[in-house]
Amino acid sequence: MFYTYRIVEGELRMPLFDGWCNHVDAPVGDHFLRVMTGQAAHVDAGIRATATIVPGHYASEEHVARAMRRLGKPEAAALIEAKLPTTKAIRSGDLGEIYATEWIDAHSGGYMAPIKRLRWKDHRNMAMRGEDVIGMLQDPQSQRLYFLKTEAKSRAALTAQVLNDARTGLDKDGGLPSPHALSFISARLLELNELPMADAIDDALLKHGIPVGNVRHLLFTFSGNAPNALLTAALQAYPGGVNQWGVGLNVEGHGAFIGAIYDQVIANANNP
Secondary structure, eight states, rough: OOOOOOOOOOOOOOOOOTTEEEEEEEETEEEEEEEEEEGGGGGGHHHHHHHHHHHHHSSSSHHHHHHHHHHHHHHHHHHHHSSSOOHHHHHHHHHHHHHHHHHHHHHHSSSSSSOOOGOOOTTSSOOOOOOOOEEEOOOTTOEEEEEEEEEEEEEOOOEEEEHHHHHHHHHHGGGGGOOOHHHHHHHHHOOOOOOOOHHHHIIIIIIOOGGGGGEEEEEEESSSSOOOHHHHHHHHOOOOOEEEEEEEEOOHHHHHHHHHHHHHHHHHHHOO
């Protein structure tokens, strides 16, 4: 069911969820469900693995390396810490988006998130507006883009209402990625000199249009309770024509787990 080619080439690394989660896949009608469960015996490995990738979602590696060369490690650590949210709610929401991005890049069969959106937050304790993540996959022959429009929800206790809210977001703009979100990504790619992908996005927006058949939806949840039944019901209730993926990450002690991750990020930044 997955595409097998990627937009961009990059260094291979162990996917974030390997080694501390198991997963179960199931079809739900024509849709797809995966539930990942953090294993209690390996929760520390999950904290460490996540803490290594979180800083790169808030600041580019080049920015941190430059600060370290120019100013030293304490100042580079301060740069990272100043970008991390301090409120529980924003940390939870950001981590849900980070996990969704990492899952897309490693496990979606070819879609990639072209930018790490949290680097452009207005304030570290504010949530960003618009689609949480948009995965993209480029057909190597036609150069046309396929899109994975994503809503990420992080809750200690996931509920049907939270999934209803996510469905509202996915169904906006006729189920397509919003022009505003795509223009934002294109502008950021131009700033990063990623011209071919920026051009492909602009072509989709301004030249070709985006057929519904080139879009999938991903409903990604990160929760302290098991999401199986809720995600299954949400997929079964969907009446539209866009292929749906539901992916849930279940970690007991959701709030404490998030707190430990951000504590570890700060500790890593400050330790030699």
